[in-house]
Amino acid sequence: MRTINLAIVGATGLVGEAIVKLLEERKFPVGELHVLASGNSAGGRIAFGGRSLTVAEAESFDFSTVEVAIFAAGAPASQALAPVAAEAGVLVVDLSPAYRYDEAVPLIVADVNDELLAQARESNIVACADASTVQLLRLLKPLNDLAPVQEVVVTQLQAASATGRSGIDQLAQQSVRLLNGMTPSEDARAQIAFNALPVSGQVQENGYSSEELKLMLEARRVLAGQPLSILATTVRVPVFYGHGQSVTVRALQPLTAGQAMTVWEGLQDLVMQENDDPQAMSPVAMVEGEPAVCVSRIREDMEGTGAISYFSVADNVRWGAALNAVKIVEKLLKDYL
Structure with a gap:
């Protein structure tokens, strides 16, 4: 499996932190990992793969430098930045409720309706179902x-x-x-x-x-x-x-x-x-x-x-939210990227 450049928006939150850990545990083929958050959290450090990554500000990030962006920062951030990333050709995997009821966006539970990931490129956004x-x-x-x-x-x-x-x-x-x-x-x-x-x-x-x-x-x-x-x-x-x-x-x-x-x-x-x-x-x-x-x-x-x-x-954090998102990215990489 080839490597991809990946961004995590909301990397300092509970779910974002769990996603970073799961990517490392599951040996996900990351080329460059960009950990992003709001301006209040920018400048912090996150450990990944034996390195210490600097948290960057999501609002000023150039999404064209990655292929996939996982949004774990809540609906306001997703509504503001997910369309920007999608317009740049990035596949957005969104954990917020922002797009769960948008008929143009597939709503996914990994291992339940993965076939809908074939529609991901229509809007470049995939919505993750809630952990519940x-x-x-x-x-x-x-x-x-x-x-x-x-x-x-x-x-x-x-x-x-x-x-x-x-x-x-x-x-x-x-x-x-x-x-x-x-x-x-x-x-x-x-x-x-x-x-x-x-x-x-x-x-x-x-x-x-x-x-x-x-x-x-x-x-x-x-x-x-x-x-x-x-x-x-x-x-x-x-x-x-x-x-x-x-x-x-x-x-x-x-x-x-x-x-x-x-x-x-x-x-x-x-x-x-x-x-x-x-x-x-x-x-x-x-x-x-x-x-x-x-x-x-x-x-x-x-x-x-x-x-x-x-x-x-x-x-609900590690399994219901984070693992579901990571599995979706793994399936996208395997079959649709």
């Missing part, structure tokens, strides 16, 4: 291949890192204050430490939160071409890294736990946890920092309707 969607669909797609899925009910336990470094800091600071007998915060922010919040994101007019709608709409778009009912509830929990998802699936034909385990057994970066003793395992701790999804508690509907339920957990 990646986690749901990596397990759902093999079941859908067995029998078309008709209904999915998912309750997501969302980690603090879903909101970036600020979410991590908020949970840490509130935990320290509460353990020292203080109020959780000096401002009006909701208490997340030692708590569970039934709303994540902004509540919309229809009663769903923005995080729930994101999961439902993205899943329907990726699994296009079939009637699919998805009902999502997202709860914020005091965990630094790792989304948990409790999922119930009903398909056109009955599914069994054995069938699910068989199709999942062959998937890369997936671990099936057989020990169902809650005192002997902590799924979130198992996957924190690991590029894998863990699935457990696979069971059939007691009423005999043919539905199955399971619980999955994955590091």
Whole structure:
């Protein structure tokens, strides 16, 4: 595989840092790696491949010097700079929500709908699905291949890192204050430490939160071409890294736990946890920092309707976001560059 010049916009953020580490771990064939961020972070240093790279300012970067740019800096940066990079002939892989609902831009979950990468050159932009969607669909797609899925009910336990470094800091600071007998915060922010919040994101007019709608709409778009009912509830929990998802699936034909385990057994970066003793395992701790999804508690509907339920957990930063983006770039390089 030939080398390519690559830029990472938002390299100093949680996801950007994870992408840099994964590129090195997976021995991605990088020619020149350019680590970019806002002016506030420019001048910092990032280690890669035994070198110390200087963080450059994204706004003034010449994108014509690279072939691929991974954007991990949020929607405003992507809206401002992704078109500039695309116009320069660069393939943009964007992790923000800026282009996820643009019909001219393919929305990708690696290993689920890679065939849409053939459309990447039409706009020179590829949208990465949200980490929550990646986690749901990596397990759902093999079941859908067995029998078309008709209904999915998912309750997501969302980690603090879903909101970036600020979410991590908020949970840490509130935990320290509460353990020292203080109020959780000096401002009006909701208490997340030692708590569970039934709303994540902004509540919309229809009663769903923005995080729930994101999961439902993205899943329907990726699994296009079939009637699919998805009902999502997202709860914020005091965990630094790792989304948990409790999922119930009903398909056109009955599914069994054995069938699910068989199709999942062959998937890369997936671990099936057989020990169902809650005192002997902590799924979130198992996957924190690991590029894998863990699935457990696979069971059939007691009423005999043919539905199955399971619980999955994955590091939303390293696996759901960063690894998905890196896999997309690997597939682009292999087949389309």
